[in-house]
Amino acid sequence: MPVLLYVLAVAVFAQGTSEFVLAGLVPGISADLGVSVAQAGYLTSGFAVGMVVGAPLTAAVGRRLPPRRTLSACLAVFVLAHVSGALTDSFGVLLGTRFVAALANAGFLAVALSTATLVVPAGRRARALSVLLGGTTLALVAGVPAGALLGELWGWRSALWAIAGLATAALVAVLRLTPDRPGRKGATRSALSGHTGDPSRLGLRAELRTLRSPDLQRHLALGVLVNGATFCAFTYLAVVVTDGAGLGPSLVPVVLALFGLGAFAGVSAAGRLADSRGRLLLDVAGPTLVLGWITWAALAGNPAALWVLAPVQGALSFAVGSTLIARAMAAAQGAPTMGGAFSTVALNLGAVGGPLLGGVGLAALGTAGPLVVGAALAGAAVLLRLATARRRTTVPVA
Structure with missing residues (x-):
């Protein structure tokens, strides 16, 4: 894998830590800014909304720019937003910085997803995305616990400073390593996009017409449902640990880390299998x-079940989710600069809707509610995939 992919992954690590660490x-x-806990929770919602808005907006604005400029600009804005947030004493300003940081995060991820598919051979696309x-x-395994520890030792601002520092290091590396026009090894530019010439010269309307593809629509919808199930359960995992399984609050970070370790294993396995056996992976892992x-x-009150199912569900969730992203990116080859934005929006629609539905489940069914809703969303994805199986268009991911 090209070194650039690992540099981009470091940036995604910093951004993922920023997205998830606010919960802790x-x-x-x-307490510091004199607002209620519920108001402080709006910081997470503001970030999620910024992610949904930012992906298509940034990709569309920067589509004619070299990826190096767009990626570095997004990272620079991300760093400045965190510095501003760490310095402010105003909740309103902090909320604004979270929204701006999310815009930059979403734009970076959208362009990075598209760039990742351009710097490797077609048969290694899923593995590149898994990196x-x-x-x-x-970020779930290490970034969030580390950020929570910094917050406990030196206050919440220290976590924002640490994220800004890591993102700055990634910015320097992106400026040095990202080519102006990345091309896939062994492939012509026309092979990348299905069009001749520079893909950035393809009209925005022509790229947006790719959204008419039933296969792309299918995989984006599946991505929304599966990611919705994942974040529905993950958002309320602390409640499941303490109120459901009856464990102490000190064990919540341990369970979160186990879920994250499973997620890392799932993404890694999918990266090796999705290019050649993606359909089989979805057939088995989805149900x-x-x-x-x-x-x-059913076993929400059983501590033993929690220790087993946290890493298992993390692995399955991210294996299925990353495979769906790879297949969506393959189906969006006619949108070489906007394909990453489509996938980013789908993922974050799930990240916004899942916790909202999980909250409804929690109020209606108690501790097991978010897990029940997660099962319903994942089940809907399996049923949708089965219902549309005969009408799908084959994409170049197995």
Whole structure:
């Protein structure tokens, strides 16, 4: 794999840490800025909305620019947003910096996803994406616990400073290593996009017409459902640990880390299998994922089940999710600069909707509610895939 992919993964790690770490910093922010915990929770919602808006907006604005400029500009804005957030004493300003950081994060991820598919041979696309998305899973394993520890030792601002520092290092590397026009080894530019010439010269309307593809629509919808199930359960995992399994709050980071370790293993396995056996992976892992959520919901009060199912469900969720991203990117080859934005929006629609539905499930069904909703969303994905199987268009991912 090109070194550039690992540099991009470091940036994604910093951004993923920023996205998830606020959940552990909300109490400190609430006390420091004099707002309620519920108000402080809006910081997470603001970030999610920024992610949904930022991906297509940034990709569309920067589509005619070299990837190096767009990626570095997004990282620079991301760094400045975190520095501003760490310095402010105003909750309104902090909320604004979270929205701006999310815009930059989404734009970076959209362009990075597209770039990752251009710097490797077609048969290694899924593996390249798994390296990139490995940054997100490592953020769950290491970044979030580290950020929570910094917040506990030196306050929530220290976590923002650490994220800004890591993103600055990634910015320097991106400026040095990203080519102006990355091309896939052994492939012509026309082979990348299905069009002749520079893909950035393809009209925006022509790229957006790719969204009419039933196969792309199918995989984007599946991505929304599966990611919705993942974040529905993950968002309320602390409640499942303490109120459901009856474990102490000190064990919540351990369970989160186990889920993250499983997620990293799932992304890594999918990267090796999705290019050649993606369909088989979805056929097996998809229904197993549903069964896992159902089992966890039924055994929500059993601590032993939690220790087993946290890493297993993390692995299945991210294996299925990353495979769907790879297949969506393959189906969006007619949109060489916007394909990453389509996938980013789908993932974050799931990240916004899943927790909202999980909250409804929690209120209606108690501790097991988010797990039940997660099972329903993942089950809907399996049913949708089966219902549309006969009408799908073959894409160049097995």
